[in-house]
Amino acid sequence: MTRLEKKAWGNLGGMLICVIIAGPGLAIMVHLNTTGTVGLASFLISGLIVGLISYRRNIKSWAKFDEREQKIAARANALSSCVFILFLYCASFVVFFVVGAKNPVPAYFLPAMFVSGLFLMIFVQSAVILIQFAQERHDE
Amino acid sequence: MSNARLSNNIRRLRFEKGEMTQQQLADLVGVTRQTIIAIEQGKYSPSLLLAFQIANAFGVPLEAVFQYEPENPAPSPNSLI
Numbered sequence: 001m002t003r004l005e006k007k008a009w010g011n012l013g014g015m016l017i018c019v020i021i022a023g024p025g026l027a028i029m030v031h032l033n034t035t036g037t038v039g040l041a042s043f044l045i046s047g048l049i050v051g052l053i054s055y056r057r058n059i060k061s062w063a064k065f066d067e068r069e070q071k072i073a074a075r076a077n078a079l080s081s082c083v084f085i086l087f088l089y090c091a092s093f094v095v096f097f098v099v100g101a102k103n104p105v106p107a108y109f110l111p112a113m114f115v116s117g118l119f120l121m122i123f124v125q126s127a128v129i130l131i132q133f134a135q136e137r138h139d140e
Numbered sequence: 141m142s143n144a145r146l147s148n149n150i151r152r153l154r155f156e157k158g159e160m161t162q163q164q165l166a167d168l169v170g171v172t173r174q175t176i177i178a179i180e181q182g183k184y185s186p187s188l189l190l191a192f193q194i195a196n197a198f199g200v201p202l203e204a205v206f207q208y209e210p211e212n213p214a215p216s217p218n219s220l221i
Contacts, residue, residue: 002172066171068184136178 004069005133008126015122022115030108072132080125087117144211150180153198153205169193 029039065073091113099105154160162176169176169190178184179194186194195202 002174066175067187067190068175068178069172133174136174136183 002069002133003064004073004129008129011122011126015119015126019119026108026112026115072129075132076125076128079128080121083124084117084121087120088113091117145182145209146185147182147207147209148179148205149207150176150194150205153200157198165194165197168197 095105095109150165154162154165162180163173166173166176170193171190175184175186179186191202191206195205198205
């Protein structure tokens, strides 16, 4: 198994752990109808920490991939970015037409939509990488 | 889409170079074994830099390793006269 495949499996596993941990947390925050700057600050700081760690990990691991793996990853990144944009486009317009143009939507809908889009993007990215490697193995 | 392809003699050159394994060649040029397999089978066209590194690992010129097979071969100079 190549490093890129391991990274893709790691992303899928990490995503699952994030869903297990963050899902109930988000549900509790919605239930408590959380407001205020303390909640916002803790949310932003934890997001910043996770973002920085994953960014550093990506930069480090990218240098270890060979040129073919980098092409596979670039293809997966391009496709997953398209899926992310398409998801946000569909999600915003579906709500617009389902709820109605002048009716309010719950505030938790926006972060939930964005986070769901991010998870979908990482899932598609990892799946595309694994499918490409599986196809190559099938052809060998 | 162009049907031009890049053929190569890596497999033959490996065996001429003392039965070098794909892993040994991969280590020499700094890629994974899967990349060498893909190049050998013509499924992946390496960058110019990697192509030169592979030729250098065998100690032969680039054209001894890779051959370009164009879709429409260029006419010979004599046929233009």
